Amino acid sequence: MPIQIITIIGPPGAGKDTQAELLCKKINCYHAAISTVLSQYYPKIKESATYKQGNLFGDQLIFSALDNKLQTISKQNPTYDFFIITGLPRKLSQAQRLIKNYRNSQYYYLTTISLLVSQQQAIARTRQRLVCPVCGRTYHPRYKPPKRPGVCDYDHAKLVPRQDDTYKTTIKRFRDFAIKYLQIRPYLQKYNALIELNGNQSINNIHMQILKILDRFGKSSM
Numbered sequence: 001m002p003i004q005i006i007t008i009i010g011p012p013g014a015g016k017d018t019q020a021e022l023l024c025k026k027i028n029c030y031h032a033a034i035s036t037v038l039s040q041y042y043p044k045i046k047e048s049a050t051y052k053q054g055n056l057f058g059d060q061l062i063f064s065a066l067d068n069k070l071q072t073i074s075k076q077n078p079t080y081d082f083f084i085i086t087g088l089p090r091k092l093s094q095a096q097r098l099i100k101n102y103r104n105s106q107y108y109y110l111t112t113i114s115l116l117v118s119q120q121q122a123i124a125r126t127r128q129r130l131v132c133p134v135c136g137r138t139y140h141p142r143y144k145p146p147k148r149p150g151v152c153d154y155d156h157a158k159l160v161p162r163q164d165d166t167y168k169t170t171i172k173r174f175r176d177f178a179i180k181y182l183q184i185r186p187y188l189q190k191y192n193a194l195i196e197l198n199g200n201q202s203i204n205n206i207h208m209q210i211l212k213i214l215d216r217f218g219k220s221s222m
């Protein structure tokens with residue numbers, strides 16, 4: 001049985017990582033945020049101008065890092081049913097690579113879940129957002145507070161603001177997403193690999209909808 005790959009995309013603040021984390025409590029999966037995969041593979045990436053300006057990295061870089069991560073994880077734990085990758089694809093060429101590279105005997109790219117939020121929501125949710133520098137989990141004092149203020153629930157590291165969460169960068173990333181999504185959308189639909197959800201809903205509502213979708217695929221372990 002190939003390991004099934006699900007990706008979650010959406011503009012900043014859509015709740016991609018939050019949904020992936022919730023999902024991994026219910027099904028046997030490994031969650032990899034593409035930004036974390038990249039920074040583990042290339043530790044200096046956060047110092048680069050591309051990252052600080054909210055620009056996109058090249059496909060070659062991203063897919064080398066991802067291949068490496070998937071291979072490592074499947075060796076360490078061959079029993080995972082799913083890989084949940086957040087933040088991919090961000091443009092058409094990446095959607096094409098997902099179809100081309102990950103529909104084989106080892107991996108099966110099942111679908112992309114797209115969480116659509118308004119620009120207003122994106123700004124509200126990224127403002128004051130905090131991130132754990134160790135595990136990459138994100139928090140928000142209002143929408144997703146940590147158990148202890150300023151400290152990661154999982155590894156107790158001190159949370160820091162995300163470098164790319166400035167107002168200006170959020171607007172830029174939101175617009176970039178909207179433009180690129182217009183190309184990604186019809187392509188993935190053609191391959192029956194896109195599910196769109198209203199990301200303005202509560203975290204729990206979205207979570208329930210994703211579980212229903214997985215049930216429909218017949219793979220939910222609930």
Ligand SMILES: [Zn+2]
Nearest residue numbers: 132135152155
């Ligand atoms: Zn952490």
